[in-house]
Amino acid sequence: MGSKTGVERFSISAPPDLVKEFDSAIRSLNQDRSKAIQQSMRLFLSEHNWTRGGGECAGAIVLVYDHSVHEVGEELTDIQHESRAVINSVLHIHVDDKNCLEIIAVRGGVDGLKALIDQLTACRGVKVLKHTIIGI
Numbered sequence: 790m791g792s793k794t795g796v797e798r799f800s801i802s803a804p805p806d807l808v809k810e811f812d813s814a815i816r817s818l819n820q821d822r823s824k825a826i827q828q829s830m831r832l833f834l835s836e837h838n839w840t841r842g843g844g845e846c847a848g849a850i851v852l853v854y855d856h857s858v859h860e861v862g863e864e865l866t867d868i869q870h871e872s873r874a875v876i877n878s879v880l881h882i883h884v885d886d887k888n889c890l891e892i893i894a895v896r897g898g899v900d901g902l903k904a905l906i907d908q909l910t911a912c913r914g915v916k917v918l919k920h921t922i923i924g925i
C-alpha cells in the first residue's frame with residue numbers, strides 16, 4: 790500500500806471512548822490524528838527497540854511506590870541488591886507521607902535489565918513504573 794507521496798495509509802480499530810479522548814487531547818494540542826499517531830508510533834518504538842538489539846543498554850527506571858504497603862521497601866531493596874551488577878545509582882525521593890519515588894540508573898545487557906524491570910513491576914506497592922533505555 791506504499792504510495793508516491795511517501796506515506797502509507799492504514800486504518801485502525803479502537804474503542805469509541807479511547808478515540809473520543811484521543812481526539813479531544815489532540816484538538817487541545819492543535820494536532821491532527823495522523824501526526825499524533827506517528828508520534829505515538831515513535832514513542833512505542835523507542836520504548837521497545839532497546840530490547841531487540843541484544844547488546845549493551847543504558848538508561849533510567851523511574852518508579853513510585855507506597856512505602857506503607859507491608860515490606861515493599863525491603864522487597865525493592867532486595868531486588869536492587871540482586872541486580873547490583875546493572876544498577877549504577879539510585880536516587881530516592883520521599884514524595885509525601887506515603888509515596889516514595891526512585892530513579893534507578895542502569896547499564897547492562899538486555900536480559901538483565903528486562904529481568905530487573907519485570908521484578909520491580911511485579912512488586913506489590915509499586916504504583917507506577919516507567920523506563921527510558923537506549924542501546925549503546
Ligand code: NI
Binds near residue numbers: 856882888
Ligand atoms: Ni521514601
